[in-house]
Amino acid sequence: MAEPKTIHVDIVSAEGEIYSGDAEMVFVPAKEGELGIAPRHAPLLTLIKAGEVRVKNAEGEQSIYVGGGALEVQPRRVTILADTAMRAKDLDEASALEAKRRAEEALSGKVDKVTQAQALAELAQAAAQLKLLEKLRKLRS
Numbered sequence: 001m002a003e004p005k006t007i008h009v010d011i012v013s014a015e016g017e018i019y020s021g022d023a024e025m026v027f028v029p030a031k032e033g034e035l036g037i038a039p040r041h042a043p044l045l046t047l048i049k050a051g052e053v054r055v056k057n058a059e060g061e062q063s064i065y066v067g068g069g070a071l072e073v074q075p076r077r078v079t080i081l082a083d084t085a086m087r088a089k090d091l092d093e094a095s096a097l098e099a100k101r102r103a104e105e106a107l108s109g110k111v112d113k114v115t116q117a118q119a120l121a122e123l124a125q126a127a128a129q130l131k132l133l134e135k136l137r138k139l140r141s
Helices: 093-108 113-140
Strands: 007-013 016-023 025-030 033-037 044-057 060-074 077-082 085-087
Touching: 007 044, 007 060, 007 085, 016 044, 016 060, 016 085, 025 060, 025 077, 044 077, 044 113, 060 113, 093 113
Parallel strands: 007 077
Antiparallel strands: 007 016, 025 033, 025 044, 044 060, 060 077, 060 085
């Protein structure tokens, strides 16, 4: 029996399904570092952080921004349940810069621990979006 050359990938968020299809390889920003997932990967359940998910398939590679969430890997299926998710091409640099500015402003004043935690999470998401936008800009030039 031939080994499968692809693995099915579903990326969903509260807004809906962002990606569903087969992939040769998937790269995910897990809490402990980037994971590369190929067909027949060992089962895994872990948290993911804000960053870029790369889905490599026959058509090339797609970049999808996720704002954190959970990852489940089965030998023939990868499921990413993202807090927020959007295709990299849909990211808005002005919005990310404004979110970063607001988070930094919130952190500069005296804030309680809950507000500080929210501001740090927003800052991490904005930084991840800006990093992905910078990477895409370099690839285009």
